[in-house]
Each structure stands twice: as C-alpha cells, then as structure tokens.
Amino acid sequence: MVNQWFTEIKNVPGVQGVFIASGRGTIIHNEGIKIKENELQEVAMRLLRMSAIFNEKDENVSEIELFWKNLFIICKLSNNLLLVTICDSPKILPLLRITLNVSLSHLLQDKKIMKMARNHAIDKNMILRKGKFGDDELSLLSNI
Amino acid sequence: MSLDRNKFLSQPHVVYKKSEIKSASGLNLRSSEWMILTQVNGKNSIEEIAEVASMRVQEVTQILHNLFQHGLIEIYRQEKKEENILDASFFINIEKVLTKIIGPVAPFVIEDVLSETNQSKSKFPSERVAELIELICDEIQDEQKKIHFQSEMLNFIKQELI
Amino acid sequence: MALIGNLKDIKLPSLIQLNCMEHNNAKLSIERSGKFGFIYFEGGQVTHAEFDPYIGEEALYRLLSLYEGKFKVESDVAPPVRTIETSWSNLLLEGMHKLDHSQDQVENRYYRLFERLLTIKGVQFVCLINDKGVIIDRTEQEEGEIKDPNVAFIMLQATKMCETLNSKNPDYVSIFSGQYRYFITYYTGHYLMLQMDKKVKSDVVMPLIAKAIGPEAESKTSIKVGRKQGKLW
Numbered sequence: 001m002v003n004q005w006f007t008e009i010k011n012v013p014g015v016q017g018v019f020i021a022s023g024r025g026t027i028i029h030n031e032g033i034k035i036k037e038n039e040l041q042e043v044a045m046r047l048l049r050m051s052a053i054f055n056e057k058d059e060n061v062s063e064i065e066l067f068w069k070n071l072f073i074i075c076k077l078s079n080n081l082l083l084v085t086i087c088d089s090p091k092i093l094p095l096l097r098i099t100l101n102v103s104l105s106h107l108l109q110d111k112k113i114m115k116m117a118r119n120h121a122i123d124k125n126m127i128l129r130k131g132k133f134g135d136d137e138l139s140l141l142s143n144i
Numbered sequence: 145m146s147l148d149r150n151k152f153l154s155q156p157h158v159v160y161k162k163s164e165i166k167s168a169s170g171l172n173l174r175s176s177e178w179m180i181l182t183q184v185n186g187k188n189s190i191e192e193i194a195e196v197a198s199m200r201v202q203e204v205t206q207i208l209h210n211l212f213q214h215g216l217i218e219i220y221r222q223e224k225k226e227e228n229i230l231d232a233s234f235f236i237n238i239e240k241v242l243t244k245i246i247g248p249v250a251p252f253v254i255e256d257v258l259s260e261t262n263q264s265k266s267k268f269p270s271e272r273v274a275e276l277i278e279l280i281c282d283e284i285q286d287e288q289k290k291i292h293f294q295s296e297m298l299n300f301i302k303q304e305l306i
Numbered sequence: 307m308a309l310i311g312n313l314k315d316i317k318l319p320s321l322i323q324l325n326c327m328e329h330n331n332a333k334l335s336i337e338r339s340g341k342f343g344f345i346y347f348e349g350g351q352v353t354h355a356e357f358d359p360y361i362g363e364e365a366l367y368r369l370l371s372l373y374e375g376k377f378k379v380e381s382d383v384a385p386p387v388r389t390i391e392t393s394w395s396n397l398l399l400e401g402m403h404k405l406d407h408s409q410d411q412v413e414n415r416y417y418r419l420f421e422r423l424l425t426i427k428g429v430q431f432v433c434l435i436n437d438k439g440v441i442i443d444r445t446e447q448e449e450g451e452i453k454d455p456n457v458a459f460i461m462l463q464a465t466k467m468c469e470t471l472n473s474k475n476p477d478y479v480s481i482f483s484g485q486y487r488y489f490i491t492y493y494t495g496h497y498l499m500l501q502m503d504k505k506v507k508s509d510v511v512m513p514l515i516a517k518a519i520g521p522e523a524e525s526k527t528s529i530k531v532g533r534k535q536g537k538l539w
Contacts, residue, residue, distance in 0.1 A: 039470050046467040053456045054483050063482035065508055066464060068474065093509045094274035095305055098294045105291045134466075140459040143439050275507075282505045 002110050005103035006031040012096045014072075014087045020107065022120035023048065023080035023127075028113060033086060044082055045131070047075045052127035076104050079114075080121045083107065160208060161186035161220040180207045186220045230268040234300065241296045242280065245289050253283045270304045277301060309379040313372055314424050319398050321377065326350050326394040333383035338375030339446055345369065346385035352394050354385035362389035363397065370401040373421040374446050416443045419493070422518035428506035430486070435497045437461075442496060455481075457490055457499045478515075480508045493519060 009018045010032055017032030021044035027037050035043075051061035064075040074096070076083040083104050087096070107113055122130070128141060162184055173181065176199075183193040194204040211217045235254070242250035257279045258264060261272075268276065277297045284290045313336070325332055325347040334345040343357035345366060357365040390397070405417070416434060423432045424445060433444035439458035464479050479490045482504070489500040489511065500515065 035471070042470040043467055046463040046470075050460045050463045050479075050481065053459055054481070057455055059455070059483040059485060061481055061483050063480075065478075065480040066467075066476040067478040067480070067508070067512065068476050071473070092274060092305055094278050094507070095301060098274055098277060098298060098301065101291055102295045102298050105295070136462060137459065140439050140456060140462060143456060143459075278507065 002029075002107060002113060005106050009085060009096075009099055009103050012087075012099050013092055014089050015096065016086045016088055018083065018085045019044075020113065021082045021084065022117045023082075023124070024120045024122045026116075026120040028081075028116045028120075043073075044084065047077075047082060047084065048127050051077055052124060055124050056128070074100065076100050078104060079108055080117045081108065081113070158219060159186060159189050159221040160184045160212075160217045163216050163218050176203075177207050177211065180204060181211060181216065184208075184211070184217050228270050229266075230270045230273060230304065232265065234273070234304070235265045235268075237300055238277075238280070238297065242293060245293050245296075246284060253280060257283065273304045274301050308381075310377065312374060312376055314374045316377075318370055318372065318377075319402070321379070322347075322352060322394060322398060325379065326352065330379075331382055331384065333380045333385070335378045335380070336369060336372065336375045337377075338372055343369045343372075346383070348385060348388075350394075352390050352397055353388045354390055363392060363400075366390065366397060367401045367404050370398075371405055371417060373417055374424065419519065420445050423500060423515065426500075426511060426514045426518065428487075428503040428511065429500050430503065431501040433457075433499050434493060435499060436495075437497070454499070455483075455488060457488075457497050461490060461497050478508075478512055489515060491515065491519070 006018055006029070009015060015032075017030070017034070019030040019033055019040055020028045021041070022028060025041045025044040025048060027040050027044070030037070030040065033040065047064055050064055054061045062077055064077070066073045070089060072087045072089065072093075074085050074087070081104075083100060085096070085100060133141070162181070176197075179197055180193060183196055188196070190201060190204055190208065193208075194201045197204065208217065212219075239250055239254060242253065246253070257276065258268070261276075261279065263269075263272075263276075277294060281290045281293060284293060318336075321334060322345065324330075325334065327350070329350040330347050331349070332347045334347070336343040336345075341358065343365065344355065345352060346354040352366065355362060355366040355369065357368045360368055392400070420432050420443075423429055431445055433454060434442040435454060435457045436442055437458055439454070439456060441454060460479065460481070461475075464476055468475055475492070477491065481488045481490075485504060487502045487504055487506050487508075489502060489508075491498050498519070502511065
C-alpha cells in the first residue's frame with residue numbers, strides 16, 4: 001500500500017528518487033536514490049536543522065526546497081517525518097507538489113511508518129542542542 | 145451503417161483508425177487507397193492525411209468513405225479537439241469535487257481563480273491544470289480539505305499531463 | 307480628506323508631478339522607519355521640504371531616494387516657509403541624477419535592487435545578510451521587528467549538505483513556514499533573503515527574482531564552488 005505512493009512520486013517526470021526519514025534523521029525508506037545511507041542521514045539532519053531554526057521563532061516549517069540549475073530537492077515535513085524527493089529538473093513542479101501532498105497524507109496514516117517515526121523521534125527543541133556542531137554553526141546559533 | 149458523403153466532407157478534422165475486425169490483406173485496393181490506409185492510425189485527421197499525401201481533402205474523403213464502406217476503418221474521433229486545451233468536462237469535475245468539499249461557493253472560487261489568471265474555461269491550457277488545482281487549493285483554508293481536494297483531483301491531473 | 311498610501315505603490319516623483327500639475331496647495335508627509343519628511347506644494351511648485359536634518363532642496367533629494375514609506379497628502383496646508391525656488395521638473399531631474407550617482411552611499415547602494423524586488427507580487431520584505439548573520443541592508447518592516455530567521459545558519463546547513471553530496475551551493479533555497487515563504491539566494495557575496503506571501507509558488511517567482519537581481523547574482527559565499535561532479539548528477 002505504502003509502495004504505491006512511492007511509485008506515484010517516482011512516476012512524476014523528472015523525479016530521480018525519494019526517501020523518508022524520522023525527526024532524528026534515521027532513514028526509514030529509500031526508493032531509487034543511489035547515495036549511501038549515512039550520507040542520506042546527513043542530508044536529513046541538515047534539513048532538520050534548517051527547520052529547527054524556525055521552531056525557535058515559533059514558526060512551523062512544512063517545506064524546504066533547494067534549487068540548482070539541473071537539480072532540485074524538495075523536502076516535506078510533518079509529524080516527525082521528512083519526505084525528501086530528488087529531481088533532475090522540476091518539469092512539472094505543481095504536479096509534483098500535489099503528488100507529494102497527497103502521498104505524504106497517506107504515508108502519515110501508515111502504521112508501520114509512523115511507528116518507526118515515533119521510535120526515532122526527537123523533541124524538536126533538542127535538534128539545535130544535541131549533536132555535533134561546527135564552530136561556525138555554534139557561532140551563528142549564539143545569535144538566537 | 146451508410147454514411148452521407150456530405151457528412152464526411154464537412155468534417156476534415158475527423159480522425160479514423162484501422163478496424164480491429166477486418167484486415168485489408170487479400171483485398172484489391174488501388175495504390176492511392178493503400179497509401180491513405182497506411183496514414184490511418186487513430187491520430188491523423190482527414191486534413192492531415194491530405195497534406196501528407198499531397199491530395200485534396202475531397203479526394204481523401206472519398207477514399208476514406210470507400211474504406212469505411214469496406215469496413216476497413218472506423219471513426220475514432222469526431223469532435224475537433226483543440227491541442228492542449230482542457231476539456232470542458234474537466235471543469236465540471238472540478239466543480240463537482242470542490243462543491244462536495246467546500247459547498248456552494250465552489251463555482252465562485254473557480255471563477256475567481258480563472259479571473260486572477262486571466263483564463264477562461266473554454267480556453268484553459270491543459271499543461272497548466274496542476275497549477276489551477278494549486279491555486280484553487282490556496283483558497284481552501286482547512287488543511288484537511290486541501291489534501292482531500294488534491295487527492296480527488298490527482299488522477300484527473302495526471303491524465304492531462306502525463 | 308487626505309490621500310494615503312505607500313511609496314512602494316506610488317513613487318514619489320509621480321506624487322510630486324501630480325500635485326504640481328494639478329496646482330494643489332498641499333502637504334505631503336512621509337514616514338519611514340520612524341523618520342518623518344515633509345514636502346509642501348503651492349501654486350504648481352514645490353516650495354518647501356524637510357527631512358531631518360535637512361531642509362529645502364537637499365531634503366527633497368534625500369526623500370527622493372526612498373523607495374518605500376507611508377505617505378499622506380493633506381490639501382490646503384500652507385508651508386511654514388519657502389525654501390525652494392527651483393521648478394519642480396528641474397528638481398526631479400536633478401534628484402534622479404543625484405540618485406543615479408549615489409551608489410556608493412550605504413543607504414542607497416541596494417536601493418535599485420530592493421526597488422525591483424519589491425515590485426514582485428507577494429514580496430513583503432527583503433534583506434541582505436552577511437555570512438556572520440549581520441544585516442547589511444533591508445527594506446522596512448511592517449511591525450518594526452527584524453524578522454531574520456537566521457539566514458546565515460540556514461545557508462550554512464545548505465552548504466554543508468552540498469559538501470556531503472559533492473555538489474555546488476544551491477542557487478536558491480525556499481522555506482515555507484505556514485505563515486510566509488522565505489526565499490534565499492546569493493548576491494555580491496552575501497545572502498539575499500525575501501520574505502513573501504505564503505501563496506507564492508517557487509517556480510513562478512524564481513525567474514522574476516533572477517531577473518531583478520541580474521548579473522550580480524552569481525557571486526556565492528563560503529564553500530568552494532566547482533568541485534568534482536556531484537553524486538546526484
């Protein structure tokens with residue numbers, strides 16, 4: 001049932017692959033992305049830190065997008081879950097966004113996935129207080 | 145069924161396809177009839193076949209009439225379909241689905257969105273259908289209703305775009 | 307009855323031209339970041355201007371550099387004194403000329419860029435931030451509070467992500483927070499952040515931002531650019 005939604009996303013023209021991660025950055029499922037798991041975890045962690053900085057200002061981030069000339073990463077965040085899609089070019093971006101919204105709503109109802117997400121959850125307030133940070137990051141965090 | 149030849153002549157945009165029941169092998173067709181038959185593929189209209197064959201529409205129509213009478217071809221599409229324009233039935237679907245979700249204001253929301261994008265129902269480009277759905281979603285305040293609407297429309301959108 | 311608005315929507319030169327050509331006797335008050343300026347019209351000319359600490363023509367030229375600010379036009383208000391004799395058309399010509407040659411002044415350096423960006427539908431606030439998180443310049447905030455969501459930290463995360471993926475820094479980062487959409491890109495070695503209406507769509511607005519920024523956009527901060535081919539393409 002869940003696989004149907006990953007297939008739905010992968011069938012959107014331009015999509016290379018998709019993965020989901022927990023609020024701690026643990027990779028729950030990877031569909032089609034040929035990158036090592038520890039590197040995907042690093043990607044997830046960076047996205048979580050970007051979103052966490054908004055929590056400090058009581059804003060709830062639900063979407064992060066990164067654009068390059070020939071690459072596009074879109075991350076949807078909800079309920080301790082990250083849905084990250086990598087595309088070679090967003091040929092049909094509105095369709096991709098709608099597909100992601102619908103797919104995420106179904107994934108959030110999947111018991112197995114949500115159990116894994118809960119088991120690997122973290123208090124959002126701890127994302128910027130726990131883990132390894134470089135001096136450059138710590139210096140910027142002290143501005144908060 | 146015998147068709148009035150005038151009806152053929154008045155519809156140069158009609159598209160035919162080869163019959164799945166009867167094959168032309170074993171039949172004596174003229175070379176022009178064979179050539180026309182090879183152009184019948186469910187995509188080319190009478191007008192387009194005439195252009196490829198360098199023949200007048202009337203001549204092509206006559207040949208197609210004969211092929212039709214032999215049962216070798218069938219009508220595939222009669223209405224002139226504008227390239228890349230959203231079918232009117234799509235808007236009926238959107239309105240039906242949206243009314244179910246947000247109630248009787250649905251038609252007004254759709255009109256507002258069309259007006260903001262300087263578009264009309266009769267000429268809406270099909271490649272912008274996902275964008276249209278997103279814009280309509282922006283007018284729905286409730287998050288669950290937004291997802292519900294996108295979910296219902298997703299298959300329709302994919303049919304237009306993929 | 308007063309006419310009120312924002313210079314974002316009606317440019318000051320247009321307001322001046324309007325009041326002069328209609329021979330209005332009026333007082334135009336402008337407020338930006340708590341500072342007030344005044345321009346007086348009488349008999350088809352500008353006769354007095356104030357913009358602390360300047361008065362007269364200098365005050366008017368300073369006011370012409372504002373691309374945003376609340377304004378109010380009140381009819382039949384006489385100027386307290388006459389400090390300007392130059393005709394309104396020459397004032398505008400001279401004012402625009404000074405503006406074009408004032409790029410080195412800190413307060414005007416990003417004037418044109420911000421002006422262009424504010425014309426994009428949905429853009430509410432623009433600021434330029436260095437990699438230490440210091441705001442270099444910004445447009446006016448509605449509520450007065452600076453709303454930088456720690457752009458430098460966000461872009462540092464993007465840079466570190468790119469290190470992992472062996473890719474270049476992204477051209478744009480867009481973040482949707484439910485209330486606003488934030489768009490961040492690079493500009494002359496700094497981060498340029500736009501706070502936008504939540505309904506703005508990335509693919510629609512990116513080409514407009516690129517056009518507004520122009521050729522200065524390509525300079526990117528921090529991490530080395532042009533590393534070996536990335537893992538994703």
